[in-house]
Amino acid sequence: MTATIIHLATPEDTVRLGQDLGLALRKGDLVLLSGDLGAGKSTLARGLIRTIADDRDYEVPSPTFTIVQSYPDLRLPISHVDLYRLSSADEVDELGLDEALMEGAVVVEWPERAEGALARPSLSVALVSDGEGRKALIDGETAALARLQRSLAIREFLAASGLAQAERRYLLGDASARGYETVAAGTEQPLILMNSPFNPGGPVLRDGKTYMQIAHLSQSVSAFVALDRLLSSRNYTVPKIHAGDLENGFLLLEHLGGDGVLDADGAPIIERYEETIRLLANIHQQAWPHEAEVGDGTMHHIHEFxxxxxMIEVELLSDWYVRRISGIELDGVQKAAYVAAWDAVINQLNGCETSLLLRDVHSPNILWRRNEVGIRRVGLIDFQDAMIGPSAYDVASLIFDARVTISPYLQDHLLGVYIHERNSAGSDFDEPDFRKALAIMAAQRNAKILGIFIRLDERDGKSYYLKHLPRIQTYFDRVVRHPALAPVREWCEKAGIFSPES
Structure with a gap:
């Protein structure tokens, strides 16, 4: 593969390359920096480490005399290595680099002093003279190079948006393939960069479709753009889109702030949950189309739930969660009985009220806009997977918040606020039918999440979500008691994974 060449006219360009490189790194990456004295290796390493530290003034001393300078408490632990003073290549084994790679990434200056004693690098960066400035020649393993190319493409997107020199910082990654960064744009509030490459959806599971296609999950940023435009047209608070590259999956969004619906201790702020439930009531009183304009002459189809x-979602419980809890694989008869139980439950949704459901209305995706009024104080940021389905779904998503415990008392209170709003609107709101749909949707959603969080751990190495399992198990136990869930409750009791009546 031909080496990637980056021209570096100034030291600031080298720092920005450090940002781009740092945002592409993963645990286990070994990065080699070579070049003459004064070539900019330490400048590049410093920019990389400060980006991962999310601190432009983070102290990054030279490891020339210590040889290894470790930063174990960063989001991605980094070991910064300078081999200039290495007496012998045999000393490399004493530096503990293999252990460091198991925990994070390793950046090595003067790798040629190791005389081949280092492991195969993920990326190699050679800084060489280039007339008035320098250039970086970058080579490496295919996967690492692909990540770096994606990061460099973001820099090109920012340049095309007038932000070539903007500082980039990691914000978060979610349970999907999407990633987010903050971009300093010279304004008081940074912008948000959504990095969402087209997702082909994985292997075909049934009927020629992947899981994502069956579950109607968005595969490109066009869905977000269309839903953002639709919700904004109805005067809901969603991020303004400042720039977009739909083909490559980049969006530059308004930053709605960091004020959410939880207090400093991570507990629900009741007023903010109340306003969010009122927002849902307002959404559910409106008629919604099945098509939304993307803005480039195309339309996004809003699927039916x-x-x-x-079914493909609740099967995550039988395919992943049951095996984790019981240690056994379900046989064909057991799996068929599980599917039949849910089929009987889902039949009861026929004729229930439907509306636009945003799919993930819970604490991580709700921002509080204190300078707005009424339901506009509720900012929404995650709605690209929206569908048309039972209105009760998003209410279940909120009051059975997967990331924070909502007590039975608060659940009942919020449900009461919702029902009051619906009844006050003067529409034909069927409360008993809604409560039944709420129980079914809460059970369906929590069954899905139990399976997803196990899958994220076992398949994707994302163990972070396991800490939420006890809460979600409790939610499922609670809602499966509803008479409408009897077939599923009986299956779970027979399988020995829940005892809801105890």
Missing amino acids: DRDAM
């Missing part, structure tokens, strides 16, 4: 989508 149909039986196939519901």
Whole structure:
């Protein structure tokens, strides 16, 4: 593969390359920096480490005399290595680099002093003279190079948006393939960069479709753009889109702030949850289209939350969670009984009220806009997977918040606020039917999440989500008691994974 060449006219360009490189790194990456004295290796390493530290003034001393300078408490632990003073290549084994790579990434200056004693690098960066400035020649393993190319493409997107020199910082990654950064744009509030490459959806599972296609999950940023435009047209608070590259999956969004619906201790702020439930009531009183304009002459189809989508999601529990809890694989008869139980439950949703459901209305995706009024104080940021389906779904998502415990008392209170709003609107709101749909949707959603969080751990190495399992198990136990869930409750009791009546 031909080496990537980056021209570096100034030291600031080298620092920005450090940002781009740092945002592409993963645990286990070994990065080699070579070049003459004064070539900019330490400048590049410093920019990389400060980006991962999310601190432009973070102290990064030279490891020339210590040889290894470790930063174990960063988001991605980094070991910064300078081999200039290495007496012998044999000393490399004493530096503990293999252990460091198991925990984070390693950046090595003067790698040639190791005389081949280092492991195969993920990326190699050679800084060489280039007339008035320098250039970086970058080579490496295919996967690492692909990550770096993606990061460099973001820099090109920012340049095309007038932000070539903007500082980039990691914000978060979520349970999907999407990633987010903050971009300093010279304004009081930075912008948000959404990095969402087209997702082909994985292997075909049934009927020629992947899981994402069956569950109607968005595969490109076009869905976000269309739903953002639709919600904004109805005067809901969603991020303004400042720039977009739909083909490559980049969006530059308004930053709605960091004020959410939880207090400093991570507990629900009741007023903010109340306003969010009122927002849902308002959404559910409106008629919604099945098509939304993307803005480039195309339309985004808003799918129905149909039986196939519901079933593929609840099967995550039988396919992943049950095995983790019981240690055994379900046989064909047991799996068929599970599917039949859910089929009987989902039948009861026929004729229930439907509306736009945003899919993940819970604490990580709700921002509080104190300078707004009424329901506009509730900012929404995650709605690209929106569908048309039972209105009760998003209410279940909120009051059975997967990331924070909502007590039964608060659940009942919020549900009361919602029902009051719906009844006050003067529409034909069927409360008993809604409560039944709420129980079914809460059970369906929590069954899905139990399976997803196990899958994230076992398949994707994302163990962070396991800490939420006890809460979600409790939610599922609670809602499966509803008479409408009897077939699923009986299956779970027979399988020995829940005892809801105890």
